[in-house]
Amino acid sequence: MDPTGVIYLAGVGIAYAVFWRKSQDRSKSALRAGAKSFSGMLPTFIAVFGLVGLFDVFIPPALIEQWMGSSSGALSLLVGTGLGTIAAGPPAAAYPIAATLLKSGAWAPAVAAFIVSWVLVGLVSLPMESKIFGVRFAVLRNGLSMVAAAVIGLLMGVVL
Amino acid sequence: MTTANAPAKRSLAQTLKPYRLVFAVAALYAVAALASPERALQAASVALSTFVGVAPIIVAVFAGLGLVQVFVDKQAMARHLGDRAGLPALLVAAAAGTILVGPVFVIFPLLKTMRDHGTSWAIITTTLTAWAVKLPMVPLEIGFLGWRFSLARMTLTLVTAVVMGALMGRLMRGQSAERDMEAEPEAA
DSSP: OOHHHHHHHHHHHHHHHHHHHHOHHHHHHHHHHHHHHHHHHHHHHHHHHHHHHHHHHHSOHHHHHHHHSGGGTHHHHHHHHHHHHHOOSOHHHHHHHHHHHHHTTOOHHHHHHHHHHHHHOOSTTHHHHHHHHOHHHHHHHHHHHHHHHHHHHHHHHHHO | OOTTTHHHHHHHHHHHHHHHHHHHHHHHHHHHHHHOHHHHHHHHHHHHHHHHHHHHHHHHHHHHHHHHHHHSOHHHHHHHHHTOOHHHHHHHHHHHHHHOOOOHHHHHHHHHHHHHTTOOHHHHHHHHHHGGGOGGGHHHHHHHHOHHHHHHHHHHHHHHHHHHHHHHHHHTTTSSOTTHHHHOOSOO
16 A cells, blocks of 8 residues: 555545534544545545546657647647636646656646646636636736746746 | 525535536547447546545545635634735635635625625735635645646636736736725735
8 A cells, every 4th residue: 555645545534623622523524525525526436446447558659749749849838727617616626648648758837837727727617717807907817817827837847 | 696596406406407417428438338338438537546546635635625724714804805905815715715715606705795895806806816826625636637737727716816916916906896996905
């Protein structure tokens, strides 16, 4: 068994022990809330891990290299940001996909841009954001966030 | 304003969407199995071993998520952010955003309420951007991408949150709010 997972579990266990002494009722509802979020996300997890498996076996690394490889430079960055913008779903689903991309030879800045635009930009939620905050805010924020995703991706290439 | 209807409509779509994806992936596996049974099996075993590898982290993350959901008072946080301005306020908003947990259809209306109570666009943007840090999910991110990746992404997202807040505060100046003038941060 993976030691990091056990360490996290122990950490959360300790946190629960502390909160349990503070309030049993609220700790129980915390467990329920966690279980509810988990069951809500379980179908997505099943789909994403299934997809990761297919991806791993059937997508040739050469294809990833061509579209998201370091030699493709600006195109990679654009593809990463674009994929993250279109994708909708919990960030927990983005990590396994990003890991597979990296393993297949994608450029780290492109993968970073993919993750950042996944969590920061929402094409699917744009209509809702416009309705709540106004079109000007929604378009400006998402537009700037796409630029930010590409810039963060590039900077991460320097750091990593 | 139709915000009151949005959550119900959205949550229905939200419950149906994941299952659609499962069916789509199952269909892909069926096609793969027809094309090459042994490679489809190999794909399934990669899927399973990836899942088993991170399952303890996933359980820990969601248990922790429950704690944040119950013990972090979103409304109180919103009130706390409402009457602040300037660069220190943006830093507080960035910190607050990182522990904010919830789906879009909960967070957007919450921030909208803050906005209606006079919180500046800058604070709203910074909180919303820092929400993308997804602190409770970080163990999972580290599990897949390593701590260097995760740390760099978090740090850069936080810096972006403050810069974006200041920038959006300027760009949204004069947009439907007289209180913007006094709540506007002078940092840019």
